Amino acid sequence: MENYVIAYDIRDDRRRLKIYKTLKDYAIPVQYSVFECSLRREDYLILRFKLEKLIRKEEDSIVFYRQCPRCSGRVERLGTSRDPFGDGIFIISSGED
Template sequence: MEHYVVTYDVADDKRRSKVFKTLKDYGTHVQESVFEVVLTTEDYVVLRHKLLRRIHRDEDSVNFYHQCRACENDVERLGRKVELVGIGDIVL
């Protein structure tokens, strides 16, 4: 499982909503237009494919920032606690 920070800038409200809903299925919404996701290689490929179908490449952008294993432990969080949810996690 690999950790990513995913950011997006989508010009159209309808497309932005679809991108948000797609990312919500894969990770944790931590800020406006920012998600943290934990993905297998297969899930990464599927998520990229889904997002590419939802955006207009000439108007929108989605960025994946891979966090190396060493960097995962160096994340400093201030303020409200964020519980990261990854693929396979069940939230009740």
């Protein structure tokens, strides 16, 4: 499993909603257009493939920030931002297993 922060900038509202719904199957929203997740390699590849089919490459952008174990343990949160994994272990399934 690898940890990721995923951020996106999608121009079209309809595409943005599809991206959001797709990401929610794999990740936890922590801010507008920002998700955090822990994925197996095969789930990462499936998610990336699904998102690639939804975006317009000339208009939209999705960035996957892979976090090493050392870096993910050094995340600092201020204000209302809470650790989505802080209350225990969450298993998010794409429903394709």
